[in-house]
Amino acid sequence: MFVLLLSLLSVPAIVLGLDCSGLPDGSYEIGCKVYGVCTGGVVKIMDCPQGHVYDNTTGTCDEPSSVNGICGQTRDCSNKADGLYADTETHCKTYYTCINGAFDSHNFCSRTTVFDETQQTCNWPSAVNPPCGTKGLPSG
Structure with missing residues (x-):
């Protein structure tokens, strides 16, 4: 239930996190497990397969040990x-999820914000x- 709630809470931020207007067609990092594919100014949100993360240098999903x-x-x-x-x-520009004592993933804040653990x-x-x-x- 907790994982589902975290996923649902992150969807609006992800959808708003990538504006394809004026961007060339291609893949763009949104988070470590999610990326956007821009085609003709329209974004399609894609999930990496389980156990994989998005590699911003290759534009594909790969095993975390292979991603810089x-x-x-x-x-x-x-x-x-x-x-x-x-x-x-990362100076709080990213945050991570812990579930059942295990690391799940990193997520990104926008360029002008930081993660607020209280909120x-x-x-x-x-x-x-x-x-x-x-x-x-x-x-000052």
Whole structure:
């Protein structure tokens, strides 16, 4: 049930995450398990097969051990409750999912947002507490 809920919550963000207007036809990274195929300005959302992630360098899905970058990396979830966690190694521009003590996948925030663990969503840095955001820090 939790996995289904996480999947349903991420669909609107994924659909809004890629605008094919003006982009050349081809495959575009949306997340590590999901990518978009642009054809004539229209996006079609595609899922990688189970156990595979999207490789932005080849435009195909592959086993994580063969993929460079964040999609080829895992995080330790052995002592974490089911949920979404900010990935501080990417300055919170990505977050990852832990289910039943196991790492599931990475997901991306938009270029202007960071992951807010309290709200369990991507948010403006000024609305997120450190280390991911700047909320409460002196401006200047």
